[in-house]
Amino acid sequence: MEESYRAAVLRDTTQNIRSYSFELKYLISAHAAAFQDTFQSLITFSQNHLTSLFETTYSSLMSSISPHIACLFTDLSRFLQGTGNISVEAAVHCFFDSLFPLVHTRIVNPGIAGSIGEDSYNGNQLGDCLRMTRQDVNPFGPHPKAMADTLASALRAGRVLSLTLGVGLEVMNVTETAELSKECTRALVRMHYCSHCRGLTLIRACSGYCLNVMRGCLASLSELHNPWRQYVTVLQDLTHIVAGAHNLELALLGIRGQVEEAILYAQLHGPRLTATVDKVCGHSSNVSSTTVRTFPPTSVTPPPANSSPDVPGADKIGMLAHLYREFTGYISRYKSFFSILPETLCEGEMGIDELTCWSGDDVVKSYTARVVGNGVHAQRQNPEVRVRSADPVLMDVKNRLELFNMEIQEVMPGVGHRESWDERGSGESSGECDDEDGCEGSGESVVSPPLTEADVSKNAVKVSFHDSPITENKSSSDASLSMTSFIIIILALVLHWPFI
Structure with missing residues (x-):
């Protein structure tokens, strides 16, 4: 049994x-x-x-x-x-x-x-x-x-x-x-x-x-x-x-x-x-x-x-x-x-x-x-399973995968140096912006060069703070509107002060 x-x-x-x-x-x-x-x-x-x-x-x-x-x-x-x-x-x-x-x-x-x-x-x-x-x-x-x-x-x-x-x-x-x-x-x-x-x-x-x-x-x-x-x-x-x-x-x-x-x-x-x-x-x-x-x-x-x-x-x-x-x-x-x-x-x-x-x-x-x-x-x-040592087959796979990642980074500089395009894990979009999203001129015929470490860092910041510019612009706009309204009120009081 x-x-x-x-x-x-x-x-x-x-x-x-x-x-x-x-x-x-x-x-x-x-x-x-x-x-x-x-x-x-x-x-x-x-x-x-x-x-x-x-x-x-x-x-x-x-x-x-x-x-x-x-x-x-x-x-x-x-x-x-x-x-x-x-x-x-x-x-x-x-x-x-x-x-x-x-x-x-x-x-x-x-x-x-x-x-x-x-x-x-x-x-x-x-x-x-x-x-x-x-x-x-x-x-x-x-x-x-x-x-x-x-x-x-x-x-x-x-x-x-x-x-x-x-x-x-x-x-x-x-x-x-x-x-x-x-x-x-x-x-x-x-x-x-x-x-x-x-x-x-x-x-x-x-x-x-x-x-x-x-x-x-x-x-x-x-x-x-x-x-x-x-x-x-x-x-x-x-x-x-x-x-x-x-x-x-x-x-x-x-x-x-x-x-x-x-x-x-x-x-x-x-x-x-x-x-x-x-x-x-x-x-x-x-x-x-x-x-x-x-x-x-x-x-x-x-x-x-x-x-x-x-x-x-x-x-x-x-x-x-x-x-x-x-x-x-x-x-x-x-x-x-x-x-x-x-x-x-x-x-x-x-x-x-x-x-x-x-x-x-x-x-x-x-x-x-x-x-x-x-x-x-x-x-x-672990109180339930005794693990004597690591599986040699899987450790070999691990070592080979680590070596492969390193070789790819040497062949293609700038690749693999960030966690992901979009850590929020959206299902259908990677968070990047391309021609079809309306972010680049569709008439351009210039091929972009391979990513550099600077490009990678820049793009990573862009993705990580994807919503920040929207919030910042909105708050700036609200602040400008409030200041304008305040100035108009002050001018109105000054102009009408003799009559008051």
Whole structure:
């Protein structure tokens, strides 16, 4: 009978722990998939957006540049997924290296391609020279570097966010399968089933008694509280960097504009560019500089999603901001998951308005023994469960999570240095302000840089005292109104004093 009770209590307790952790695990896994799906949809949309530039404006380059466009976005996609040793800067510069021979021979000097062969730039001496010297010649001005820097910053945050979400799933997979000790099992049997020997099958355990048992059983699990709390803060900060100001979207959707500006720059500086190429590559152009076509620079902005409903990925524009608010609102509720798990389990066991309870030995009105806190160290005073040492598996998880948090803070300075975006724990809003809340100009196309420690501190103050400016302005307004009224009354008395 005792073995049956032991098997039953192990099964039920493990199932309860998994049922409470399932919501958290699903929250992380579902949003990890949603973020990755949105990333890939934005990649697809941005690729089509850039392709349309060459189809409509630079059709003579389309057939030759198409493979290089595909190569660029394949590298960006692999980087976001964390597969392969990909450099965003190298991918961008490789694209512009391949673009330079096409622009020089077909747009800046369109007669060259006809004189040396339509496709000979791929293997001839001039084409190789143009590719190798592109960064030295600098035909596209500041645009390649600006595009590379913007994409590297935004995509690095997206890559780290995906990696961080994966680490959270690994932690949950290990913790939900952690084994309960023999001392814990013995205490659980005593709490749940020893009352049955007296025929008391419906009586509930005293709340303090249950807490002592559960905190003893989950002592090692509670040790994850601090690193997990820090991990959740890291998640909140990373999602803010990726989506809080639409950084990743603006970076990807701005590729077309950067490429067009780069080509226009080469056209506007055609004579100087041709002269430089002749000196560097030793090829004398037989085309007069008067054939150079110039166009006024234009500001290209990506079309809104609703204007291109049939374009793959268009429906994902604006989705990152929604995911950001939803995810940060939900994940903040689980910051103390591992420390409140014993209380959560006990709440499920407690009855309502019961005058008596089970203390492990007898039926009592209240539990009189000392109720200990969380963690392995606190269990030294636990009267119900003897905790000999910490679970080595869970301690390894703790150490790995602490190390991961430190590495993320080194890679992404300013991340994870505050408790949360909104300690009040609002459900649907993180307390931050973005474009859709009307706090920033929606027409801005500048990508915000990664957060610094100063930015973090400033934003933390903004959130913590979110209501203060409203109260302060109201009180200032009331004070000004009162002072104005007082002055008017004094002036009226002075003016009417002779008549009085």
